[in-house]
Amino acid sequence: MPFRWDYRQHVSLAWFVLKWLAICLPVGIFVGSGVAFFLWSLHVVTLTQWDHPWLLYLLPVAGIASGLMYHYLGPEAEGGNNLIMEQIHEPGGGVPLKMAPLVLIGTLITHLFGGSAGREGTAVQMGGSLAGGLGRLLKLSPDEMRILLSAGVAAGFGAVFGTPLTGAIFAVEVIAIGRMSYRAIIPCLMASVIGDQVNTAWGIGHTHYHIAFEAAITSNMSAVSLDWALTAKVAIAAIFFGLASVLFAELTHGVSWTAKRLIPIPWLRPAVGGCVVIALVWILGTRDYLGLGVSSHPPEAERICIESCFYAGGAGWLSWWWKLLFTAVTVGSGFKGGEVTPLFFIGAALGSVLGVAMGAPVDLMAGLGFVAVFAGATNTPLACTIMAIELFGPGHGTLLSSGLVVYAAVACFLSYFLSGSSSIYHAQKRDEEPREETQTPETD
Template sequence: MNIWVIVCLPLGGLLIGYIYYWLGKAIEKGNNLVLEEYYQPNKTIPFKMAPLVLFGTVATHFFGGSAGREGTAIQMGAAIADQFSKILKRFHLDRKILLIMGISAGFASVFGTPLAGCIFALEVLVIRKINWKAIFPSLLVALVADIFCARGWQVPHTHYYITEIANYSIINLLWAVFAGVAFGFTAMVFSKSKVFFKNVFQKIKFAPLRPFMGGIVIALFVFSIGSTKYLGLGIPIIEAAFSSPLEPYDFAIKVLLTAFTLGAGFKGGEVTPLFFMGATLGNALFLFVPLPMSLLAGMGFVAVFAGATNTPLACMVMGMELFGVEGGVFIAIACVTAYFVSGQTSVYTSQNKSKLKHGLYAFLKLKKV
């Protein structure tokens, strides 16, 4: 990325802000609107969510904002699927199942992981409670979306490789738990930071000025460090995290920069930046954790995501889809640990967290008979 493109980031932010101010007030909640319509159906998600979020995300990436793309795919999938709710209601198809199908298709098509997409759509909506009636349609559309995207449109997906697996031993599994704690804490910090920056920018009453001012700060930061490595999706850095030592603070900068970008009102998702945070944190942990670098990077890749979205099952499956089943035990331990450590936080603030995440706490809680 040319560093001088960042000069235009404030103007890109102003453009995004104005378009959403004029046309997108009804859909500015983004992923949270999708979740709210699932929990408490109000009205059909406006179709304009799909083109507006696509434009906003492309503009954010073009000008160098630190954001992902899964949020775009989820919003597009849900908005398009919801347009069929009135038509298919005649066939007694639950609207909630349609929304799950939209989320599943969007996720699967972006990452090339149909099984994880299916489970993510089921798991992200209600913690510890899955709509099992939707499992077949969710899987079906995930597979179709993945095939259509990868083969129909010839869209390639980035491949990451865990080249070495640690021996199964009590010590190594305990190290995996330790790494999971670090991944979960990072997920919690990111979720809280995103809310913090959003609250800060809410003090600017005229909404289009929020991404404009945020773009100025980001541009100044980039010029001060003389590098664009932390902008955009950051895929080259993610790939490097599996094989080469990186700066141990890379993950922390990505946490703050992505939270700031999204909090300021730029559009895009959180997941690929979460992959960046997790892979680079795993790379940094290699300095003192006696597990292979690529394994730690792969564990972090999915575990930070698991902690930030409260979807440990989907992330376990995603890890195995992306990296193979050989490291499945370490991936599972990291995802489950990160899920618990991240607490009641989420990058999706409207996510239903009404039930205790920690089953142990529920077991120990005294109830009156």
């Protein structure tokens, strides 16, 4: 057997790691700090909106202001997450540095006046924008710029949710379905971990979700053990999770397409969307579906939110649909913000009602819906399975012994598979084989 070790290869690999550590360190610091400021500001404007509910009636005016800001100050940044993906696929004009402040201000406007949106899109765009600016300063090659933009995405995602491993996997999985760049995984992991640690160092915390089901069975089991009846229920629920992700993606794209066709003036589209959101609040007589929807205010208030979905009766039968509709109108009409946190709400609410209907643990099903609808809408089942571990696993004993990671994998991968070609990101490429192949028997 020939001796194949070549020290030069290891020197080259070590140089690669050290080089990208030096590059990702400032990326993680700047992005982590930027996300910390964003999350603090978001908390402030959310409390302001809760304490001054009349601000909702200014949402159409806020939409005009946000639209005019982009129209005059940064039309080239309008592409958002899709622009970053396009630049990773084929580096060209680059991601403008002004995208970071624009999306930050635009998202704060959305939440201050009651729009239903998330925060992931803002963090990812801030990460991509800051990374792109550093790449131009360092005069990186196109291949290096691709890696750096992915690292910026990872830093933003990992910091905003407190899930550094998920951030790294998401950044390489979301770009092209069926193909992951393992060359970029180390820079993405470094940037995501640094970004998350810097965000934490600024004193910014994250919401913790507790699945009592997992903790109850880990004390009695030391190896992976599945309840096959429960596994079947998870698989059935995954069908609904996948369909909900399709509905969200297609309805959001449909609202956007309709608004562009019927309203030729871009900055008027969010004004109309704001009027629709106000009308929905009037019709339903509730504000539960405005904003992020992570928690209720005050905490003891009996409002539907992500946290309430982990308890039996904490979500109405159509809560998932109403949050889906509010968010599709808000984001589709042009307001800034992300889609992921609303997807968490939609999935948790749907999982909660499915748990009640099928006699399954409500907190488990809410947690699985939380990650599985996200997996179907973004075509990132691996990242979402890892997210289940990072969000629900720590502090609850041996994760694998509970089978939670297996249930999460079943829910996420089936939801992804059954969501078909739908995605909230139209710039996402598909490089995998068809999910369903029909073979015609050969005839003699």
